[in-house]
Amino acid sequence: xxxxxxxxxxxxxxxxxxxxxxxxxxxxxxxxxxxxxxxxxxxxxxxxxxxxxxxxxxxxxxxxxxxxxxxxxxxxxxxxxxxxxxxxxxxxxxxxxxxxxxxxxxxxxxxxxxxxxxxxxxxxxxxxxxxxxxxxxxxxxxxxxxxxxxxxxxxxxxxxxxxxxxxxxxxxxxxxxxxxxxxxxxxxxxxxxxxxxxxxxxxxxxxxxxxxxxxxxxxxxxxxxxxxxxxxxxxxxxxxxxxxxxxxxxxxxxxxxxxxxxxxxxxxxxxxxxxxxxxxxxxxxxxxxxxxxxxxxxxxxxxxxxxxxxxxxxxxxxxxxxxx
Numbered sequence: 001x002x003x004x005x006x007x008x009x010x011x012x013x014x015x016x017x018x019x020x021x022x023x024x025x026x027x028x029x030x031x032x033x034x035x036x037x038x039x040x041x042x043x044x045x046x047x048x049x050x051x052x053x054x055x056x057x058x059x060x061x062x063x064x065x066x067x068x069x070x071x072x073x074x075x076x077x078x079x080x081x082x083x084x085x086x087x088x089x090x091x092x093x094x095x096x097x098x099x100x101x102x103x104x105x106x107x108x109x110x111x112x113x114x115x116x117x118x119x120x121x122x123x124x125x126x127x128x129x130x131x132x133x134x135x136x137x138x139x140x141x142x143x144x145x146x147x148x149x150x151x152x153x154x155x156x157x158x159x160x161x162x163x164x165x166x167x168x169x170x171x172x173x174x175x176x177x178x179x180x181x182x183x184x185x186x187x188x189x190x191x192x193x194x195x196x197x198x199x200x201x202x203x204x205x206x207x208x209x210x211x212x213x214x215x216x217x218x219x220x221x222x223x224x225x226x227x228x229x230x231x232x233x234x235x236x237x238x239x240x241x242x243x244x245x246x247x248x249x250x251x252x253x254x255x256x257x258x259x260x261x262x263x264x265x266x267x268x269x270x271x272x273x274x275x276x277x278x279x280x281x282x283x284x285x286x287x288x289x290x291x292x293x294x295x296x297x298x299x300x301x302x303x304x305x306x307x308x309x310x311x312x313x314x315x316x317x318x319x320x321x322x323x324x
Contacts, residue, residue, distance in 0.1 A: 070112030076278035093134030109145035112155030129162040132175035161202035183208035189292030214250040221248040
């Protein structure tokens with residue numbers, strides 16, 4: 001498993017413990033006491049490192065090549081998943097997956113960004129950056145869910161929508177805007193969970209819900225730290241400084257009222273134990289859907305409207321109002 005830069009002291013200590021255990025097993029010498037001391041030291045070091053992570057450390061975890069994807073969580077959270085393909089207009093986009101499944105015996109519609117875990121799959125899925133047909137496929141499934149009164153669960157994990165010429169020619173901006181408009185008025189429960197990177201409009205195209213949650217080490221931002229650094233300082237190498245200033249972590253967004261709940265992660269990141277991470281997510285998802293199922297269609301729409309109207313602040317100077 002690939003280790004990140006800030007984890008190097010932990011990795012070195014783990015390797016030393018493993019070497020001592022192997023030496024003990026292959027020789028007559030007993031290092032059990034030394035191993036016990038080192039394991040206690042490792043526990044303290046992990047608590048120290050993972051308990052005081054900087055913003056850039058969380059960005060690196062959110063981008064980890066082995067971080068669980070939408071399909072990983074579908075496998076552990078749902079049963080009887082039937083994937084649907086195509087937007088009925090242009091084609092299928094592998095950067096967004098979606099279909100019908102059962103959650104604790106109840107039919108739901110599940111949709112999410114999907115990136116690859118190796119070069120071949122990343123190319124096939126366009127590195128998780130959807131084309132407009134991906135968003136139109138998602139909307140088709142959402143409208144189907146509304147017709148059959150199924151709750152919708154969206155997993156968000158993308159650097160952003162694909163900015164290529166072909167995507168723009170096929171109406172990338174319109175497709176995302178249409179999803180925002182339609183999701184705001186869907187008369188079924190919608191729960192959105194940021195599981196990795198939530199980048200710009202590409203994330204928002206699946207991000208209008210009654211509840212929006214984030215995994216502890218996920219990020220959610222209007223632009224990548226590298227993009228922000230390039231705009232602010234003409235220097236992408238200052239991405240760390242930009243990340244600190246942007247307020248893109250789950251804690252930042254919870255404080256700002258953009259998300260509803262932070263889902264804790266397995267120590268070291270969700271990639272350490274996807275099965276355990278799915279259990280942590282399952283509890284929040286279950287509670288969210290139970291609350292939403294108790295609401296009428298009118299209450300669902302009102303709750304969603306109030307949620308987004310509370311975000312941000314608008315103020316006008318008195319002289320500006322007088323001038324108008």
